[in-house]
Amino acid sequence: VAKTSLTSPPWPEVKLPDPVEEAKYHTEVVQKVNKMIATGQYGRLFAVVHFASKQWKITSEDLIMMDNVLEAECGDRIRMEKVLLVGADDFTLIGRPLLGKDLVRVEATVIEKTESWPKINMRFWRRHNYQRKKIIVNPQTVLRINTIEIFPCLS
């Protein structure tokens, strides 16, 4: 039968690779990455961490400043759970949405707890004799990320 413009649908045909072969390929990749982690063939690790209702992309020896109070004294070591992504030069581990606690370990230390610079909040309506001025000072906490470690427990 001759091919016209209506023989095949206008969208491109989508073919997925063979599931059996794909499963074999997936197990191979997982074993390779596990071996790389076990032997330690990675350079600097970076991680994406959900902390203080914000997401941060962090490496080791990193400084982080939060705009709120942390209930920990200066010099306390903190372990950050809720890791969303960990990566190195050759591989990345993407969590759906979080990675397991037995897979990644992110340690941080509280360095200083200060206040922010005095921010000025001013409201003014012209011709109505209305102006309000308020000085807002937020407490801030500075953390230093000490280490990011991964363990070879992929499956």
Next chain:
Amino acid sequence: MVLLSAQRWIRSRLTDRFWRVQEVLKYARHFRGRKNRCYKLAVRSVRRAFVKSTKARREKKRILRALWITRIEAASLEHGLKYPAFISNLLKSQVELNRKVIADLAIYEPKTFKSLAALAQRRRQEGFLAALGDGKEPEGIFSRIVHHY
């Protein structure tokens, strides 16, 4: 003459006018023209500057989000995906990274961004097959939902 009520002869005088004026002028020192020197002009300019900075603090969040979206769009177009397809497929595969972090990855970790784009593309194709095939073919691997209990 005896001043019987001496207190009535002492009036209060404003002695710290200089410092009250300096409090306002210190915020106007980097302005242009006479408003960095003359108090009457400086008061108005400083007031406008404060009001603009309060309003800008709310606008900054919107501006930065639009900037991240532009950057993610540019990076995903380099890998052959449009921004709505990229973001919707990433969310459907249960990857909850926000736009700030994805924009940072697109700038500093190109390989990671490429793998995210490939993940979104694969999830998109599985979505097409699921929509067109109506459940007779096997379900996709990347469309499986992970349950954390």
